[in-house]
Amino acid sequence: MTTRGMLTLVLAGVLMLGPAPVWAQEEPEVLEALVQSYDLLEAGKLPEAKRLYQEILQKHPDHPLALNNLAYIQVKEGDLAGARATLERALSRAAGYRLKVNQVCAVDGICLAFRPGGPAYGDQDLEPLVRLNLSLVQERLRQGR
Numbered sequence: 001m002t003t004r005g006m007l008t009l010v011l012a013g014v015l016m017l018g019p020a021p022v023w024a025q026e027e028p029e030v031l032e033a034l035v036q037s038y039d040l041l042e043a044g045k046l047p048e049a050k051r052l053y054q055e056i057l058q059k060h061p062d063h064p065l066a067l068n069n070l071a072y073i074q075v076k077e078g079d080l081a082g083a084r085a086t087l088e089r090a091l092s093r094a095a096g097y098r099l100k101v102n103q104v105c106a107v108d109g110i111c112l113a114f115r116p117g118g119p120a121y122g123d124q125d126l127e128p129l130v131r132l133n134l135s136l137v138q139e140r141l142r143q144g145r
Contacts, residue, residue, distance in 0.1 A: 030056060031116060034065055038115035042105055046073050064094040065114065068130050071137070072105070072113035080141050083111060087134040094127040101129075110136040 033052050040049035050073050056066040067090035074083035101124050103115040111133050114126075 030060065030063070034069075034116050037066075038069060038103070038105075038113060041069065041072065041113050042103070042115075046076060049073060062089065062093040064090045064097045064126050064130060065099065065116065068094070068126065068133060069113040071133060072107055072111045075111040075137065076107045080137055084134065084137050084141060087130055087137060090130045091127065091134055094130040095125065097126040099124055099126060108140075110140050 033056050037049045037052035037056075040046075040052065050070065053066045053070040053073070056063055057070070060066070067086050071083040071086040071090065074080075074086060099114065099116045101114050101116075105113050107113075112129065114129065
């Protein structure tokens with residue numbers, strides 16, 4: 001099975017996991033910045049996306065979705081050690097952060113970024129998704145690639 005196929009299968013399994021505690025509702029401007037920054041990722045405008053994630057993190061230093069998606073950029077930049085540290089930080093805050101996964105993009109088959117689906121929280125807990133990203137990055141670091 002290809003890495004992409006395996007990643008798709010694992011993600012499908014993770015998305016079927018049950019509910020968890022819910023975070024407080026996102027501030028509208030934070031949600032807007034998360035959507036905009038994801039759209040910049042998809043468009044290949046990584047510096048602009050990175051700037052938005054850093055702005056979110058200045059106001060909300062432990063925002064798990066911003067941290068997860070920032071790790072995507074770090075992987076894309078070749079900074080696997082930085083991505084691992086960012087994902088470890090995200091993991092500590094991801095449990096109970098609920099989102100509706102609207103879109104998913106992957107870089108090099110090892111890190112997933114998520115676009116929130118709208119202003120209402122969805123049915124997906126971010127914690128297992130961050131855990132998946134972290135395990136994929138750690139495996140790539142062990143392989144020395």
